[in-house]
Amino acid sequence: MTQRVPPAREVPTRLRTAVTRRVDRTKQRAHDYRSRTEDGAIAMHGIVIVSVLLTFLLFLAGSRWTVLPVLSFLGTMGVGWTRYQAEAAKALTFLTTVATVSILTLIVAFLLLESIPAVRAMGVGLFTRVRNPAMETPTLGQGLWGRGGVWSLTPMMLGTAITTLIATLIAAPVGVAGAVFVSEIAPGRVREVVKPGIELMAGIPSITYGFIGLTIVNQYFYAEFGTPTIGTYFAAGLMIGIMALPTVVTVAEDALNAVPEEIKSGALAMGSTRWQTTKSVTIPAGLSGVSAGVLLGVGRAMGETMAATVMLTHTKGFPSPVFDVFSRYGETLTTVIAFEGGNARDIHMSALFAAGVVLFVMVMLLSVTSQYVEWRMHQKLGGER
């Protein structure tokens, strides 16, 4: 960041040249498009874009006339497809791309929009308040959800942190060991069985894990360890950890596989054993990919809903001490949405949307970090696959 700051007087001129260059380029493009495309195709593009925009706007307004621009879009496309198929196809693929981006934009916009009332009512306290001043004797972590107009997400944030931590402690070491096994140790036959098996494990629906957790794991901890309630953070975290395992194994294994064979052969040719090669060459070279896998697994664990919803007690509060994972409390950001979303109104609903925003931001941070880490790895390995 040692870029020289241009003198103030130069800025307007530079800006102007940049703008003119941009305008010129756009003009050139428009001219190219005009001269290369037939008039009918241009008309088709115009009508299609206008009808799509109208469709979106009318739908947003909740109008029942939405069907008209849809029909106009379909009609234009139908006529265009027969006469200018290439142009129609290009416009269609472009629109699908825009739609993909706009879905994410809409998700972000609506989450933020719907959470505004809660933020306005609670301010930053929505994410930080740990005592309820409306109570006679404000105790730590009690009555933070809906009592006296106070809505605070802190118990759920703590719950998500606890379950995610437990899940990560299980999924990360076992998952990385699994990746090393599949990619470096297992002979071909074993590998052909183990790898699809692990992928299959990723396919088991989360509600099924939750059902097993509820009927078997929860009961086991209740009967054998005398937990105060059927359902604890530890049992849920354990189950979520098992669920996040396949993600970690698959991504980390891909990363280890992406380490170029020449590097490994070089180490082997130096007389090192296969384990020495794995430990000192393959894992360090693939480390960023492996950590990307772990991060993705953490993201999965954080966003996991059903198993936790079914298994936890939905009692909100802070365990004391914080690391008492067998306490009677049990509520995370995801479970509160799933459990109460069906019949919440007004500010309660808005607070749930705020929980969604927190969740979304955390998972998105993890996702972007893991993408960055993976990108770095491909840079380092010279982009070879």
Add this chain to the structure above:
Amino acid sequence: MSNVERNRLAGADSTVGDLVSTGILGVAVLTFLASWVLLLQWADETATVAGLSVLKLLGVGLVVVGGGLAGLGVGSRLDYVDTAPSSTAGVTVGVVFGLLWAIVGGLAATLVLGNDAALWLPVAALVGIGGFLVSVVPREDVGSTLPVAGILLLLGGFVAVGGINAGWTWSPAWSSAEFPGSELVPILVVFGTLLGAWSAGKAKAGFGAEGRQTGAYYLVGSVVFGMLGVLALLLAFIVTNGLETMLTGASLTGGRLAVPFVGVQLPWIEFPFLLNQTGGLYVEVPGVLPAVVGTLWLVFGAITFAVPLGIGAAVFLTEYAERGRFTQVVEIATNGLWSTPSIVFGLFGLAFLVPRISGGNSIVVGQLVLGFMLLPLVLITSREAILAVPDAHRDASAALGVTKWQTIRSVVLPAAMPGTITGVILGVGRIAGETAPLLLVFGGAPYPSNFPNVLGSFQLSAQPPFVTNEALLSPASALPYQLYSTITAGVFPKEIFSNTEFGWGTALVLLLVVVGLYAVGVGSRLYFRRKLHE
């Protein structure tokens, strides 16, 4: 060549060490499995074998492993056993053993001196440092066996003489739960045997680089074995618990198939759990038909929405767009959609789609929301498939003088089809089991008595929007949603099943559907990959 000979000679000489370490490994594996049997409640903790309680037997197993390891280490140091150890076991091993010894020291100190951090902390630190030094300073054969042997002998001995028995409980102040000896001992023994197997693996291959490889392989192998064991257990639980419910009243020839126009009835498969309604007055064996039909409609709608969008966007990104700011934005958005938690999609559907389409839970909103979730996967996989089509194909087609779109349509898309189809199947497997968004935007009555009649509910009208479908706009059930509502709704309305039994049956059907889809997806990917590499 000389190297090979020397190795073989060394191997021939070290039969004693080899035998002992194989024996130790055997005992460790048996003890490991036995502790799992106890943990999974397949055997009672108070049972006795040959006059010893099972827990004590586990302790004896640990003592044998520990004693054997100590013997091997010392024997190797005194050259009774021929090995090729390095000069030190390494810092990593030292840190691991040091930490373990610190825990042992800390526990012992709390037992003897009481729970005061000022007292037990220094003891733990001292013992930990001692463990570290014993592992690092001597030659590898001693350093990597004696510290483990010590821990195993201590723990195993304590258990074997009855220091911890099944009735003993540890209830620390920081935890709401208490830890009974009947569970604590197997858990500790599992970790102990893993440690023992690691060291015994090293000793088996005569320490040194070879030994470390063998030890690490044993450790990693047993962890992965455990992971696959968990998978097998999960599947086995669902199958054994759900099979009886699913097969209630089912027979190969009990049903009747009426042949139309002829008036003859033929014996046919009878499968009430799959083909009956869930609720309703006259249903003898409640089934999951409404949920199955609901899931089919959901998957169908999601595919019709997401597949064209995903493939279209993939074509635009790979064939038309120049790599730049725009494609980067799309990539970030796709990955963002892919990692967005499913419940957030549900919230979005609730805020954006529900008020504008149906005003309440409905099939069509469920289809759209699941379509949103399927979209990134279709986009990513079909994009990869299109990128994998060699440029030579495109050039050859272009050389024939056809337009770009004709090339895409007749060359690129057919070549990319297998990869795309595989991706779609895997994605469908994922969304078919998805529950969280359905809770917010889709689900209806917990025990539906009829399935959505989508095809028969289309109605034309002169008012916009001209075509309406009441069934699409009303809530329904789907397999994962059915499982959830069975769990949360109180008592099952019929006497024939309990809630849990019906849940296991539903879980098995759901698992069969999803795992079947996954198996087809993974299988077709393997098939196409092999075909590509031929």
